[in-house]
Amino acid sequence: MGVLRDHPELALFLCLAAGYLLGKLRVGPLTLGGICGTLIVALLLGAWTKVTVSDDVKTIFFALFIFALGYMAGPQFFAHLNRGSLRFFTLCLIEVVCVVGIALGLAGAFDLDVGTASGILAGAATESAVVGTATEAIGKLSGLTQQQIAQYQGHVATAYTVCYLFGLITIVIYTSQVMPMMLRINLRDASRELWEKMRGSGGGLEADEREALPGLVGRTFLVTHADGTTVADLEHRLGGRVTVEAVKRGSKVLTPPPPGFTLTLSDLVLTVGRRSHIIEAGRIIGPETPAVPGLDTPLATTQVSLTDKAAVGTSIDTLTREHPEFASGGVYVTDVLRGDQNLPATPETVLHRGDVLTLVGSRSGLGKLAAKIGATVRNDATDFIYLGLGIACGSLLGQVVVRFGDVPLSLGTGGGCLVSGLLFGWFRSRTQTFGAFPPQAATTLKDMGLAVFIACTGLVSGPQAWPLLKQYGALLPFAGIAMVLVPATVSLIVGRKLLKIEKPLLIGAIAGQQCSTPAITSVTQVAQSSVPMLGYTITYTLSNFLLPLTGPLLVGVLGA
Template identity: 80%
Template sequence: MGVLRDHPELALFLCLALGYLVGKLRVGPITLGGICGTLIVSLLLGTRHVTVNDDVKTVFFALFIFSLGYMAGPQFFHNLNRKSLRFFALCLIEVVCVLSIAIGLAKAFNLDVGTASGILAGAATESAVVGTATESIGQLNGLSQDQIKTYQGHVATAYTVCYLFGLITIVLFTSQIMPMLLRINLADASRELWEKMRGGASGKSLESDEQQAMPGMVGRTYLVTTADGRSVGDLQAELGGDVTVEGIKRGSKLVPPTPDTKLTLSDLVLLVGRRAEMIDAAHVIGPETPGIPGLDTPLATQQVAITDKDTHGRTIDQLRESHPEFRKAGVYVTEVLRSTDQKIPATPETVVHRGDVITLVGARSGLDKLVAKIGAAVKNDATDYIYLGLGIVAGSLLGQIVVRAGDVPMSLGTGGGCLVAGLLFGWFRSRKPTFGAFPPQAATTIKDLGLAVFIACTGLAAGPQAWPMLKQYGLLLPFAGIAMVLVPATISLIVGRKLLKIEKPLLLGAIAGQQCSTPAITSITQVAKSSVPMLGYTITYALSNFLLPLTGPILVGILGA
């Protein structure tokens, strides 16, 4: 242990390595996850009085919270509208419930501000609250440095226990118990909703190493017999408009396809389009043939950030109708990415928002024309450190502002300030994607690493107080972890169905999102065998990612007064 005390960097990265190893342990559908595992390991090492400088914790927490806000910014501001009000109500239920329960427990059991904050952070399974609450405790007046350190340690210990029980509860409640309460087979309900949205093919989610055996978009070649004398434009119109003629081979010559080009007997035609519309092509053109050498057109793939105001709020079907280039040039939307890391089904009824990144597939010439009209090509090959640095500076300065509500001093702190700055900078980047790049992979890495290092530092500092605290409160912490999940989730279930009339698969995803629980939505989509519940999750997840971290300073301000 002497080596770890003398070289805290060894202790820090040992906590990360062993913590993520512990986080991989699985019991049924439950895994602790790397963050909880890191906190457990760091608490154990902390009992041996191994510490890391507090400045390390502050820096990495700023990186984490800014990245979190940056990723959620576009979707957060989009959801501040009347249409999303019903989902916003679920987030308010979550915030009001967890704050009320935490304050009630603190008053009833005479809990200190650190323990109450840890219960709130852990039971709500929102790791960011650990940071915002810990920072706010450090700013309380009238406390000695030893008291501050003790209370901050209690945050980490209470968080660890409550997080474990809160995580298990939210995963089992949303994926296993709620479908029974709603009297649905989640897989069937998700499939029916998908079909109602005219998705056509199955909404089953694919693993990272899987691809569709029957992809939605295909290319096929046909020998012209029945289509002799018909124009390319007429042919495409009869096939539904979602099929384009990409190439014509007449003898040994390649003929450029235009809407007025007439097909002749024995021409070989290359068609590209949706599988569903391709089925009838053989009846309209002639027999399908094997691939023809020389008759092949490479298709380009381009990610495009939606920036056009007229495009915002339209379905993919409406987008195709308003831009004839989709049909003329044979360009197709194959994927919609929201909040940089959330893939949602690209059905004809899927609504696209400003800030969404859609994947277009088609001929390069057609792609270039469309990109100029609906948005900007996403160039995420390198992080813009100027933009990143200025964002964190702005957030840190914002966090220093103190507003007094009576005798209660309220401030966002570095955490809350960087979260707000991240939301604003991420939203502005989505509007002007030509600068301020922060690639999703980089943002995710910095977010995860920042949180993991912060949690490790917090656990190391809290280690000496952990065991006495657990003996003092006993079953209170597990009870709080379960109650803080069940109460808001149950209220949201009732309100969501009876008053807000949210579709059942979307409601389950939204409840997982209001708790910012990635393990819960993962379990839900596995049970549903579909990504449809993700449509509800994305809205509440973005809103709660902003609202829940702010509950830390609010709780500390109320109890600290």
Template identity: 80%
Template structure:
């Protein structure tokens, strides 16, 4: 261990490599995940008194928490409306329950502030609380440096044990037990809900693809429409299809409304399959692909920036913008943060969502100019990123006193708030401040992993004494702090809020920010429908839960 102790960078990346290797271990549907694995490995290595400078931990935590806020910002603010109020109720249930239980356990068992905060972070499976609570402990008045180090170590140890039991509980409870309690087959219920959302169209299985895609291009030989102008075709005049090309002999003609068709012209149409078939009956027989006339459909990824579109369903958006029908443009995918939602008629579009639009190039360009901006996320804008973290760090230095209790967001809370604001502001018109999702997720994951490794190395010497003292309490707390808020949310969500069952299960996983849980749920459901609830509560809880760390530390520290 001598070389590891002398070279902290070696210890740090050794923790990451071994930790993510441990995190890949699978027991049934459960995997620990890289973060929990990293903490376990770093605690073990930390027992050999291997440390890394605290400034490294602070810098990487700022990167993590800002990236987290940046990714969640657009949906967090989009969900602050009446329609999402019922999902906010679930997040508030989670918030009140975990704070109340952690405070009650601290008073009942005389826990120190570090252990109580670690129980809160681990049982809620919210790694960001480790950072915000650890930072808040460092700012408590009346503690010696040895006590600060000891309590911060207790945060990491209690988090590790509670996280293991909390993770297993939330995954099994949401994906296996909740469907049984509601007496549903999750796969069948999700498929039925999706079909209802799509007007009765059957949903596809996970290994299926459309044999007959809805958006098509076809070429027809003019035999029935001889002498008609393009604008006189019923299907074109009603906005059902678009004419993308006309070939007369060897010449390619521009398909203007006044162009008169003649016998043996070849006409290429683009639109919905059913409309194309109807149009073909007006023109003549279908022909094979014609060289030079086979105009491909264009694809655009468009960030929704139009204020009137935000909050509308896809069906309503298509009604408000006739270009969808007139120019043959169709929504094939909805990307919210890093989650793909079903592009059904009932799916609500939020500002900042990225829509994949497919259609004829001319109509597509006109529509994009109206509803949003083409996403350009090819390089990170480090000016925007740097200013955001600076603003968050400054915000975190503000201290507000509630009686004798000093409350401060700290660097973590400040960067979270600034990340939310900077991410939301960027989403309104995505022509500046680029922070590609891949880059943001990489910085988020790396920042959290390095922070957890540093925390574990520091906490290593205090881990074993804490486990001997509270070994039986920690597993109980990890299970109870999952079951209580999740069960209350299940009852309230069904009986009072009337949330659809598959959506409710996803929302409960989201209120606890549990990615492993929603992964297991979607596997059981064989559908992305539960994500409709998950994305809303996940965005809200990602902001609310990290703030519980400073709140709990402030209340217990003042007592």
């Protein structure tokens, strides 16, 4: 125990290891998750050892977490600020109003201190970021001693832990089991029907999914029907959708063949194009043959961020028709990445500004085309200039204090870095030629920042945990359940009766407004479809911005 006190870094990383191990335990569809597991271990270890960790450590790691969170969500957050997403934004406002209102009501009815009320809000809303923003805001309250500040910050962590457990169980069961019964639907059938209606819009794939039948293929054909046809005429007959990459005549291989080259019987032709067009090519050229040694040509790949204003809002089919370089250079769009979502590159897929298109084709053709429609993506190493500047700007923004009467409101370092992250992430997405922050690096920094912050909070808060549980033991589970059921039920009624949101999307959106990944996981398992994810991603992005700001708001009101 003395070793842990003398070396808090040992206790810190021990909490991470044991906490994430505890978080892997599964009961049915429920798992605690690494963050909640880390907090439980840290509270127990802190109560036993009374380890002290510098507040600066918490502040730095929380700033890293919240900036990375905002950076990753920024492009989608601003993309959802439109009329089409207004009805989903309404659900997020319902969540914010309900949880803040209930927290204030419980604080007044049961004479809760500011830390306990904030912890109840954070836990019941299953939003870990609120722990950080509320804890920081408590530290800035005037008229409190250091002992009171430490006590209230400890109450945040303890109340969060208890309410999180009950809130998590409630939202998972309510969305996946109860809501389909309330809406009188079979979630699996309803999701399938909705998907059939939406298929023409090119629905998205998960980050770890790929099409079973790739769109771009290469095939070799034996020339029979195309005897006497030039390469240019053949490509023209195929509508410019297929390119002839190589021709083998005897032992001679032409790569690429000249446009005026005339095909003769028994030539072997290598073509590249979309699967449906390649099938048509076989009818025009001749029978397909197995791969022929020596008859192959490498294709270059590059990622381009779409910035051409004329191309924004058009389909891939329109883009390729309006830019003849696609056909003449043998270039194809094989993937579309929007934020962290992979979309199928079908001809009907509509493109947005900042979409990352994967282009495949000849190296010379790629270079010319990339310069016309956008900018080549540079995302191989983190731009620490951009990262450092973003966190610095967020920290400065967090120091601004606005007073509403007697209530001082401040974003704090957490809220400031969240806003900064959103703006810097959105600005980067517009061209993606600067400010690189690879998704894997951003995810690692986000997870590590939150985990270390939570561990620090738990270690410091451990001694205050047991007295709070004895004082409010029965209230905390009740609060955790109520603060899930009330906003979720109101959202269900408003979303269906007034906003007319499709039922599978509405269930997913309610899981998203609660920022509950376990809930949407359970919902998609019941639905056996990813359709509810389409509603979840919108509200999840918006709530990830709005809910952390409720921490300083609640602390400011109660502290006054």
